[in-house]
Amino acid sequence: MNFQLTKEQELVRKMVREFAVNDVEPIAADIDKEHRFPVENVKKMGEYGLLGVPFPTELGGAGGDHISYAITVEELSRVCASTGVICSAHTSLCAWPIWAWGTEEQKQKYMIPLAKGEKLGAFGLTEPNAGTDAGGQQTRAIDMGDHWLINGAKVFITNGGYAETFVVLAMTDKAKGTKGGISAFIVEKGFEGFSIGKTEDKMGICGSSTTELIFQNCKVPKENLLGKVGEGFKVAMSTLDGGRIGIASQALGIAQGAFDVTVEYMKSRKQFGKKLSQMEALQFEIADMKTRIEASRLLIYKAADMKDKHLAYGPASAMAKLYAAETAMYVTTKAVQLHGGYGYTKDYPVERMMRDAKITEIYEGTSEVQKIVIAASVFGK
Amino acid sequence: MAFKIIVCAKQVPDTNEIKIDPVKKTLIREGVPSILNHDDANALEEALKIKDMYPDTHITVVTMGPPQAKDMLMECLAKGADEGVLVSDRAVGGSDTWATSNALAAAILKLGDCDLLFAGRQAIDGDTAQVGPQLAEKLGLPQVTYVTEFKIDKNMKDITVKRAMEDGYELIKIQTPCMLTAIKELNKPRYMSINGIFGLKNKEIKVWNAKDIEVDLATVGLDASPTNVYRSFTPAPKGKGKMIEADTEKEAAQSLLINLKAKHVI
Numbered sequence: 260m261n262f263q264l265t266k267e268q269e270l271v272r273k274m275v276r277e278f279a280v281n282d283v284e285p286i287a288a289d290i291d292k293e294h295r296f297p298v299e300n301v302k303k304m305g306e307y308g309l310l311g312v313p314f315p316t317e318l319g320g321a322g323g324d325h326i327s328y329a330i331t332v333e334e335l336s337r338v339c340a341s342t343g344v345i346c347s348a349h350t351s352l353c354a355w356p357i358w359a360w361g362t363e364e365q366k367q368k369y370m371i372p373l374a375k376g377e378k379l380g381a382f383g384l385t386e387p388n389a390g391t392d393a394g395g396q397q398t399r400a401i402d403m404g405d406h407w408l409i410n411g412a413k414v415f416i417t418n419g420g421y422a423e424t425f426v427v428l429a430m431t432d433k434a435k436g437t438k439g440g441i442s443a444f445i446v447e448k449g450f451e452g453f454s455i456g457k458t459e460d461k462m463g464i465c466g467s468s469t470t471e472l473i474f475q476n477c478k479v480p481k482e483n484l485l486g487k488v489g490e491g492f493k494v495a496m497s498t499l500d501g502g503r504i505g506i507a508s509q510a511l512g513i514a515q516g517a518f519d520v521t522v523e524y525m526k527s528r529k530q531f532g533k534k535l536s537q538m539e540a541l542q543f544e545i546a547d548m549k550t551r552i553e554a555s556r557l558l559i560y561k562a563a564d565m566k567d568k569h570l571a572y573g574p575a576s577a578m579a580k581l582y583a584a585e586t587a588m589y590v591t592t593k594a595v596q597l598h599g600g601y602g603y604t605k606d607y608p609v610e611r612m613m614r615d616a617k618i619t620e621i622y623e624g625t626s627e628v629q630k631i632v633i634a635a636s637v638f639g640k
Numbered sequence: 641m642a643f644k645i646i647v648c649a650k651q652v653p654d655t656n657e658i659k660i661d662p663v664k665k666t667l668i669r670e671g672v673p674s675i676l677n678h679d680d681a682n683a684l685e686e687a688l689k690i691k692d693m694y695p696d697t698h699i700t701v702v703t704m705g706p707p708q709a710k711d712m713l714m715e716c717l718a719k720g721a722d723e724g725v726l727v728s729d730r731a732v733g734g735s736d737t738w739a740t741s742n743a744l745a746a747a748i749l750k751l752g753d754c755d756l757l758f759a760g761r762q763a764i765d766g767d768t769a770q771v772g773p774q775l776a777e778k779l780g781l782p783q784v785t786y787v788t789e790f791k792i793d794k795n796m797k798d799i800t801v802k803r804a805m806e807d808g809y810e811l812i813k814i815q816t817p818c819m820l821t822a823i824k825e826l827n828k829p830r831y832m833s834i835n836g837i838f839g840l841k842n843k844e845i846k847v848w849n850a851k852d853i854e855v856d857l858a859t860v861g862l863d864a865s866p867t868n869v870y871r872s873f874t875p876a877p878k879g880k881g882k883m884i885e886a887d888t889e890k891e892a893a894q895s896l897l898i899n900l901k902a903k904h905v906i
Contacts, residue, residue: 266711267837270718274832308834321834331834 262557264326271312271327275334278307279342287339290466291611296421297466301345305376309335310349313567314358318366319374325501325563329508333559336512337519340615341466343512347505348417349373352623353380356426356498357445360486369424369445381422382502383413383446383472384495391628393428393495394437398474400429400444402488406481407444409474412456415622419455419470423448426498427472428491441491445483452477463614500573501566502623503580507559510580510587510619514552517594517612521545524598524607541597548590555583574636580619581629587616643697643796645687646748647721648759648775649680651705651712655764660874676712679760681829683822686790687758688720688830694796698722700751704732704743710845717843718832724845725751731850734862737766741774742864746855747848748779755796757819761786769821776819783819784812788826 264272282300290297304310312328314320328350336343354373357365372378389395398411409429416425425446432440446453456471486494522545525535535541558579565572591613595602602609620626653672661668676684684701691697701716703709704727713724725747732743748757757779762769769785776783788809789802796816803810804823814820850857858864884899886892900906 266714267840270714270832270837270840271834273715274718274834274837278831306833307831308836312834316835316838322838323834327834327838 264330267323268327268330271323272330272334274307275309275331276337278303278309279334279338283335283342284338287342287466288605288608288611290339290341292465292605294460294465296468297339297342297345298421300342301379301421302376304342304346308376309346310376310379311354311374312350314354314370314374318358319371321374325504325566326560329504329511329559329563332505332508333512333515333556336509337516339466340509340513340612340618341464343509344417344464344467344506344618345379347502347509348382349380349422351502351505352382352417352498353422353424353426355501356382356443356485356494357424359497360443360490360494361445362482364482365445365485373424378423379418379421380424380426381416381418382498383416383425383427384499385413385415387412387414391625394441394492396428396430396441398427398429399433400431400442400479402431403478407479407484409444409446409452409477409479411474413472415459416470416472417622418468419472420458420468425472426485426494427474428495429474431488431491435489437492439489441495442488443485443491443494444479445485446477446479450477450479462617463611464618499623500576503576503629504559504563504566506619506623507555507562507576507580507583510583510616511552511555511559513612513616513619514548514555514583514587514590517591517609517616518545518548518552520608521548521594521597524601535597544593544597548593551582551586551589555579555586558582574633577624577629577632577636580624581626581633584616584619584626587619588613591616643690643694643756644754645690645697645699645756645758646751646754647680647684647687647699647701647716648744648757648772649684649701649703649712649716650677650760650763650765651675651703651709652677652763652765660872674708674712676715677760677763677765678824679762679764679822681760682824682826683758683760683820684716684719684721685827685829686787686822687756689827690756690792691720700725700754702744702747702751703727704735704740704747706733707847710847713845714840715832717840717845718836719830720833720836723843726845726847727849727853728847729849729851731857732855732860734865735860736865736867737768737770737774738867739860739862739865741771741778742859743850743853743855744771745775745778746853748775750848750853753817755816756799757781757817759819759821761821761823772819772821779819781817781819782814783821784814785821786823787820788823790820790826 308321311320312323313325316322332343332347357370373380401408427444427446431442452475454473456473459469528535562572562575562579594609651674654675657672659668687699699721700723701721702725727747759772786804787801788804791800799814884892884895
């Protein structure tokens with residue numbers, strides 16, 4: 260048992276914090292307001308290795324570990340949750356499944372440019388009628404002999420508008436359902452019959468790109484099947500186990516960011532002749548906020564450490580995500596309250612942070628889904 | 641042959657975070673983060689830019705300080721430098737600029753020939769701007785201080801630098817080997833890279849004591865230092881400047897004259 264970060268992990272935090280404060284924070288309010296994807300910073304993130312943290316250097320990665328990856332998403336999200344989720348969805352949901360399930364050829368062709376940050380990745384599972392019930396896939400892939408033909412649509416796809424590589428799930432045998440009926444595919448932007456549909460107008464994480472994916476007789480080469488035929492649901496579920504570490508880290512970052520600006524605000528804001536930081540009732544709020552943040556952090560780093568050690572970390576990452584997401588909502592709501600009327604205005608970042616926090620309770624498995632996963636680890640499926 | 645650059649760097653307390661003890665008038669160092677000195681980061685960045693262009697360039701970062709200065713060297717390596725050298729010994733503790741440059745010169749001599757010696761103009765804790773020039777003197781290298789623009793010819797021999805002066809610039813041609821000191825206008829230092837951080841395990845930081853660098857012990861450390869710090873104090877804040885507004889330049893000048901006379905300045 261050792262709760263100390265390694266020297267490398269400390270340096271990752273320092274590096275990402277510097278980048279976040281200098282390059283991400285100054286535009287965070289603007290990209291939220293303009294609903295603008297921060298292409299300039301995503302490019303820099305690729306150059307500095309932030310888009311390939313946990314992958315081996317032979318495959319274009321930074322040669323790091325999953326705690327460092329969690330720290331990366333946390334520090335980006337501390338100042339901008341949109342930038343945090345761009346990194347998380349790319350790394351956990353697209354590069355990771357190709358690393359874990361891909362053939363050597365697929366890794367060489369798709370993984371290396373993703374891990375180097377030369378290309379951005381996305382993951383397509385959710386459909387209009389298959390959200391939490393992900394097994395209810397209506398997108399179909401038919402084996403045409405020399406290629407696959409995909410028809411259907413995906414919704415709420417993070418990075419959709421800017422990704423060049425997509426991991427997409429589709430039904431290959433409806434009769435088999437989730438147990439052997441779903442397969443995963445690697446789809447490139449520009450494949451015939453593949454297009455990007457509507458971009459969602461969201462409540463928060465407005466700088467991230469959330470779109471529909473449309474497949475109209477989309478031709479996918481045979482060699483782009485990811486994993487074996489029928490393994491798609493396993494690919495998706497193992498991917499989401501890891502993705503939850505990313506989203507939990509995003510939630511943690513949002514909470515930490517809201518906490519930090521609130522502490523500074525309380526040190527300067529005076530009412531009734533004294534600073535808010537001198538009022539015990541408000542100090543108690545800060546104590547509760549800090550405790551929950553720290554508990555979230557420990558759950559996340561534990562899950563990440565288990566992933567690095569190849570232990571069964573599914574329930575651990577579900578607990579981390581459930582708790583961190585609830586903490587993000589709790590802390591940002593309190594942060595707005597502690598700012599009073601100012602907190603409700605867009606002049607202070609806590610307003611954005613509270614809007615951004617909500618999604619962490621919804622995507623990559625709602626809080627309710629996390630509870631299903633956790634309960635299943637107690638009672639069995 | 642690979643182009644060899646040595647960068648001198650110092651780990652300093654982050655002066656943005658530092659406070660002065662109101663009674664003792666000394667710096668309160670507890671809880672103040674240590675950082676790579678700003679101007680030194682510019683010196684390293686320029687070296688890294690040369691390496692970006694000519695990848696077989698070899699960069700060694702040299703520092704003197706307590707054992708924890710290794711952390712700063714790790715940052716330099718994570719940015720792309722090839723190796724680090726930390727001169728650390730009780731015998732060199734408390735050195736002023738003269739004694740420091742004696743120790744650093746000895747360490748640099750031990751490293752062997754280099755084509756370019758780069759340092760920051762000055763450290764934010766002492767602000768002396770003396771160690772760089774002293775090193776050049778002791779190593780017998782030509783030097784240009786306050787470098788704000790740097791260009792090296794393809795022959796890796798001819799360097800053109802722009803030297804910032806208070807009232808303008810000097811354009812200077814110099815040949816390697818030489819010593820340059822950087823100022824912040826020279827460039828924008830890069831961050832560490834994540835790949836660089838996890839590549840640290842493949843890079844070496846040498847820790848040398850006074851014996852290793854074969855320096856004359858009578859020329860280093862507190863006792864050998866001719867400088868004595870008499871007192872540290874916080875300079876009184878300057879008053880606000882006054883803007884003179886007038887319709888014409890002549891009226892403004894008259895108003896200035898009256899103000900100066902009233903204050904008995906002239």
